[in-house]
Amino acid sequence: MNLFNVYPLYDVTPVKALNCNVWDENGTEYLDLYGGHGVISVGHSHPDYVSKVTEQLNNIGFYSNAIQNPLQKELAKKLGEISNCEDYELFLCNSGAEANENALKVASFHTGKSRVVSFKNSFHGRTSAAVAVTDNKKINAPINKQQVATFLPLNNIELVENELKKGDVCAVIIEGIQGVGGLDEGTPEFFQDLEMVCKKYGVVLILDEIQSGYGRTGKFFAFQYHGIHPDIITTAKGMGNGFPIGGVLISQKFEASFGLLGTTFGGNHLACAAAISVLVIIEKEKLMVNASAVSTYFQEQIKIIPQVKNIKGKGLMTGIEFDFEVGELRKKLIYNHHIFTGGAMNKNLLRILPPLTVTTDQIDQFIKALKQEL
Numbered sequence: 001m002n003l004f005n006v007y008p009l010y011d012v013t014p015v016k017a018l019n020c021n022v023w024d025e026n027g028t029e030y031l032d033l034y035g036g037h038g039v040i041s042v043g044h045s046h047p048d049y050v051s052k053v054t055e056q057l058n059n060i061g062f063y064s065n066a067i068q069n070p071l072q073k074e075l076a077k078k079l080g081e082i083s084n085c086e087d088y089e090l091f092l093c094n095s096g097a098e099a100n101e102n103a104l105k106v107a108s109f110h111t112g113k114s115r116v117v118s119f120k121n122s123f124h125g126r127t128s129a130a131v132a133v134t135d136n137k138k139i140n141a142p143i144n145k146q147q148v149a150t151f152l153p154l155n156n157i158e159l160v161e162n163e164l165k166k167g168d169v170c171a172v173i174i175e176g177i178q179g180v181g182g183l184d185e186g187t188p189e190f191f192q193d194l195e196m197v198c199k200k201y202g203v204v205l206i207l208d209e210i211q212s213g214y215g216r217t218g219k220f221f222a223f224q225y226h227g228i229h230p231d232i233i234t235t236a237k238g239m240g241n242g243f244p245i246g247g248v249l250i251s252q253k254f255e256a257s258f259g260l261l262g263t264t265f266g267g268n269h270l271a272c273a274a275a276i277s278v279l280v281i282i283e284k285e286k287l288m289v290n291a292s293a294v295s296t297y298f299q300e301q302i303k304i305i306p307q308v309k310n311i312k313g314k315g316l317m318t319g320i321e322f323d324f325e326v327g328e329l330r331k332k333l334i335y336n337h338h339i340f341t342g343g344a345m346n347k348n349l350l351r352i353l354p355p356l357t358v359t360t361d362q363i364d365q366f367i368k369a370l371k372q373e374l
């Protein structure tokens with residue numbers, strides 16, 4: 001059987017990985033500054049993580065949600081403490097799209113409404129309403145006709161308020177920092193106004209922190225730069241360091257009831273063991289501090305390169321913008337210098353999402369390669 005061919009792939013086959021490096025079948029070493037769309041938070045195959053996941057697998061790698069799984073409670077407690085979100089409740093699932101779907105369900109059940117407001121160039125996964133990379137018609141179509149999204153420009157609170165006034169909106173969903181679309185973000189004032197208008201019209205504010213969360217920006221969640229308190233926060237990617245797991249952090253004002261949400265695999269023992277290990281490592285190795293420090297160095301080095309037109313994002317969620325499309329540059333970085341980087345819907349943007357363990361030496365390695373190719 002052939003694979004249903006929906007991804008363009010580079011001709012590299014990694015067989016081994018450690019921290020920020022991967023090796024292909026010929027033993028060639030690569031520097032991974034993209035972490036498979038930002039999922040590698042604590043570094044590839046971190047020894048503590050490998051031993052925790054292996055121990056769990058040898059113990060009980062078991063899936064069932066009809067029995068007690070103390071690891072879920074341990075994960076919720078640890079996540080609440082580290083993220084400073086102890087006043088939320090946690091629903092566990094398997095991916096970012098699933099986290100957003102569940103967040104939208106909670107909002108829709110709570111308000112009895114179904115329309116969603118989202119933002120141009122946002123990306124919330126292959127979800128029924130919240131796929132909003134508006135320039136790309138192929139993935140723009142809402143699948144579920146009952147739940148339709150309206151896409152507005154970022155940073156225009158009047159337009160948001162005009163939509164909310166109509167009375168049929170259940171949720172506004174926004175990324176802490178836009179990932180796939182190209183690292184645009186709301187201003188602090190916009191986020192604060194958004195919180196205010198959502199409260200005013202009884203609309204649920206969902207912060208999609210699937211890419212911008214888990215310490216990547218130097219704070220646990222990117223919205224924490226803006227002093228707001230969203231109703232729901234969604235997370236995935238870095239949460240399991242590659243092991244599929246997603247989470248919905250739900251404000252206590254939403255009442256849980258049996259059957260409201262559900263999942264077969266979500267919060268299984270192995271996923272919880274992986275996610276607990278990630279949090280332990282983030283804390284023990286002070287990886288949020290590292291993300292801030294290395295990103296400050298990174299930005300200083302990048303901004304003196306004359307061909308760089310703009311630097312976007314925060315922390316280790318960085319976009320380097322040029323006045324040309326970066327497709328060829330990315331190929332040269334992979335094949336000539338063995339460095340993985342990412343692209344975005346903004347084709348002039350190089351997207352860098354390294355493990356939070358990345359070092360300044362590795363940044364130097366990238367800068368040297370980039371300068372050579374430019």
Ligand SMILES: Cc1ncc(COP(=O)(O)O)c(C=O)c1O
Binds near residue numbers: 125209
């Ligand atoms: C902000 C954001 N939300 C949701 C998703 C979807 O996550 P997943 O691919 O795990 O379904 C992504 C994936 O890139 C994302 O960047």
